[in-house]
Amino acid sequence: MDYSKLGFQTRQIHAGLDHTPATGARGVAIYPTAAYRFKSCEYAANLFNLTEPGNIYTRLQNPTSSAYEERIAALYGGVGALAVASGMSAILIAVTALAAEGDNIVASPYLYGGTYNQFRHSLRRLGIEVRIAAGEAPEEFDKLVDGRTKAIFLESMGNPTCAVLDIEGIGNVAKKHQVPFIVDNTFGAGGYLCNPFEWGANIVVDSATKWINGHGTAMGGIIVDGGNFDWGCGRFPNVDGPSDGYHGLNLWETFGPAAFIAKCRVDGLRDFGCCPSPFDSYLMMLGLETLSLRVRHEVESTRRLAEFLRSSQKVKRVSWVGFDDSPYFGNARKYFRFGSSAVLTAELQGDVETTARFVEALQLAAHMTMIGDSITVVTHPASTTHKQLSEADMEAAGVTPTLLRISLGLEDVEDIIADFEQAFAAAGL
């Protein structure tokens, strides 16, 4: 079925459902199998040579995961998607599909702490240099691109600062240099709040652990191929050139616009092995059915909590992109549905100790490192997600000692506000 003409809400329920029609079941079947029986030796050889599509082994493909991938590709309007075990593995597979020893990628200064570590430490060990832009403007990215740049990487909304940069402008820099533009769209909630393909992205990665799953029940990552990059431009012989692992097969000639996502599967998943469990793919599909409804509720609760915190004496500063004095108000209105996010940050009065007492006193809101859950989550980045960073790197990432990142859940927001009030009192604020 062609889903492209259907609304987001219809796609989030229907896309992928007819993937396994054998029984007529309303739900998608979970296939808990590691391997698949081959019809014949010739058929098996064709599968291994990538000349015929089909299932070989769940590390590469699984019918439950395929249905989920189909739904994700339909939601984003991509030519294909790949489900992997976590958001971090999605980033690793996407970047290493493009860059090798001696290459570099150019990245935003506003990155999730785990991504920053992967880039600064693990990719460096592989000989891939990550050049962090010195500022927010597209020109800062432009300055760093050279002949060995293999991607520009941006978070559609930076974690935890909620910075929304000029996605389209940075996409234009990538286009000018014929470099793929990768956007981590975790805060864009599976494409519902933001779809980076509308703004020049070529590849989207998304931590499905967050809004896609929506209930904090499984880890997952997604890579989506926009099918809009010219791999034949001469800069990517690993896509448009003989594949070592497949007897010289050229992925660009074989898979056309879906060459990149094919490469992520047949090289990335095959060799790094971070495949999702079919059960987790099922949970992701189930979560997706209510994605837009959950996000709408969370966005409205975020607005209510942001207004409450802004009027409170206990809070030094509230950053929420929906406030018209936010430096990201204009970009959020342009790139995010409702001009908003379901996450805000607040800097409390007091110091790191009173902030710790506050988070420990919360009774409903959970003190965890999580976003996009049905439970409201309060995170203290300085002692958790960003703890490994040096003081200077923390400051550059906008993380101060009393900063809290708050991701609103599905509760009645009045109860969350009351929980904050009692925790302020308990912390002596």
Ligand SMILES: Cc1ncc(COP(=O)(O)O)c(C=O)c1O
């Ligand atoms: C923006 C962003 N990207 C990537 C990740 C990593 O995802 P995962 O925890 O699923 O590996 C996270 C995790 O919070 C994130 O916030």
